Amino acid sequence: MPTWYESQIIKDLMPILGARAVRGLETNFFLSRIYTGKSALLKVTRYLEAVLEKEERRALIITDSFTERFVKYIDDYLQLINMEYKIWSGVLPEVPISTIDEGAKVCEGFKPKIIIAIGGGSVMDTAKMILVRYERPDQNLFMILPSIGAALGLRKKIKYLIAIPTTTGTGSEVATAALITDNSRDPPKKIEVVHEELLADITILDSDFVKDLPPFLTKATGLDALAHAIGSFTTNWGNPYFDAMNKACIEEIVKYLPRSYKYGGKDLEARSHMQAASTLAAFGSYGNQAPGINHALGHSFGKIFNIHHGIAVSLFLPYGIAFKAKVTDKWMQLCPIFGIETENKKRESLLIELIQSIKNFIHSVDGPTCVKNIIGPKIEKKNYFKNIDNLANYAMNDAVTLTTYRPINEELYKKIFEYAWDGSFIDF
Numbered sequence: 001m002p003t004w005y006e007s008q009i010i011k012d013l014m015p016i017l018g019a020r021a022v023r024g025l026e027t028n029f030f031l032s033r034i035y036t037g038k039s040a041l042l043k044v045t046r047y048l049e050a051v052l053e054k055e056e057r058r059a060l061i062i063t064d065s066f067t068e069r070f071v072k073y074i075d076d077y078l079q080l081i082n083m084e085y086k087i088w089s090g091v092l093p094e095v096p097i098s099t100i101d102e103g104a105k106v107c108e109g110f111k112p113k114i115i116i117a118i119g120g121g122s123v124m125d126t127a128k129m130i131l132v133r134y135e136r137p138d139q140n141l142f143m144i145l146p147s148i149g150a151a152l153g154l155r156k157k158i159k160y161l162i163a164i165p166t167t168t169g170t171g172s173e174v175a176t177a178a179l180i181t182d183n184s185r186d187p188p189k190k191i192e193v194v195h196e197e198l199l200a201d202i203t204i205l206d207s208d209f210v211k212d213l214p215p216f217l218t219k220a221t222g223l224d225a226l227a228h229a230i231g232s233f234t235t236n237w238g239n240p241y242f243d244a245m246n247k248a249c250i251e252e253i254v255k256y257l258p259r260s261y262k263y264g265g266k267d268l269e270a271r272s273h274m275q276a277a278s279t280l281a282a283f284g285s286y287g288n289q290a291p292g293i294n295h296a297l298g299h300s301f302g303k304i305f306n307i308h309h310g311i312a313v314s315l316f317l318p319y320g321i322a323f324k325a326k327v328t329d330k331w332m333q334l335c336p337i338f339g340i341e342t343e344n345k346k347r348e349s350l351l352i353e354l355i356q357s358i359k360n361f362i363h364s365v366d367g368p369t370c371v372k373n374i375i376g377p378k379i380e381k382k383n384y385f386k387n388i389d390n391l392a393n394y395a396m397n398d399a400v401t402l403t404t405y406r407p408i409n410e411e412l413y414k415k416i417f418e419y420a421w422d423g424s425f426i427d428f
């Protein structure tokens with residue numbers, strides 16, 4: 001089933017909605033209540049005690065098979081206020097729609113007043129979609145429009161959606177978007193659902209939940225945050241609020257991701273700063289602004305070749321910047337963050353230097369910047385180019401493509417994918 005953003009009418013209207021004059025009138029800023037640090041759990045517990053009647057203290061805790069182990073961190077706090085809870089650990093990577101239906105059935109039986117999501121992006125996005133399916137079973141998930149559409153009217157059954165992230169990069173805990181997988185398509189396709197009512201009501205950022213994050217996920221989710229921030233900063237959908245957040249996020253990641261990746265839980269300062277960076281990146285991109293076309297490229301590539309989301313979207317980050325550089329100079333503001341002197345340099349050489357600096361940073365945490373260098377899983381050149389048409393089609397029909405201010409089509413997407421095979425510089 002096609003989504004609303006695959007409609008030609010929507011595609012024709014979006015360039016108008018992206019104009020600066022219109023954005024100045026339509027820009028919204030959605031935030032959740034955020035608690036950080038070692039007192040965060042206690043503060044949230046006392047808040048829930050004050051606002052919930054005793055008979056309302058029923059929580060469904062949503063996890064995957066790995067993050068279920070973190071429930072022990074919140075058990076004492078829930079017991080403190082006599083919160084009855086049930087654990088559902090049925091979340092799967094990439095959020096197949098079948099798991100959303102399964103979780104909604106659990107809600108129908110247990111009738112929680114609170115949903116607590118503990119995990120990474122897939123857990124957060126599953127929880128958001130379960131909330132929709134439970135409260136609005138009549139709603140077509142493919143036709144949920146962002147703020148320009150009608151209100152969903154959620155929070156009639158569930159009073160609070162609480163997010164506790166266990167990764168430092170997806171930012172889904174403070175984003176108004178969710179990514180799900182439509183397995184009815186061949187190959188399966190990632191679908192974006194964006195609506196302000198998907199935003200978690202409460203977010204808890206505690207380094208205890210991320211201190212043992214393994215190196216690969218530290219790298220992948222951290223690069224996801226970088227892709228959010230840089231991709232969003234270099235769009236025309238920004239304003240001073242989001243631009244400031246994205247720049248601060250990029251600075252945090254450049255300083256702290258290598259430390260967090262190298263030292264892991266031994267460097268809790270770096271872990272905490274990456275939590276903050278992840279949050280800033282989500283504020284400045286999904287829902288409040290818009291990530292760059294590197295996300296459209298990464299969504300398509302990641303789904304078709306089973307590549308982690310953060311690895312996929314960051315791989316295409318340099319190509320997205322270079323493609324947009326034909327119509328904007330905003331990327332120049334990033335040069336100082338990467339230690340690049342801008343005096344007496346030609347624009348083209350400066351762009352090449354920035355792109356190389358971003359690639360070098362990605363390499364510094366063992367991330368790939370061209371397809372042929374991906375190790376796991378290894379992608380054969382013949383198979384990659386065999387799928388070029390599918391890659392371009394899925395990218396072209398991705399919601400993120402609606403917000404590009406340099407016009408693009410499937411042929412241009414194919415060309416970007418071709419250049420990304422061996423890391424060629426975008427020269428068109």
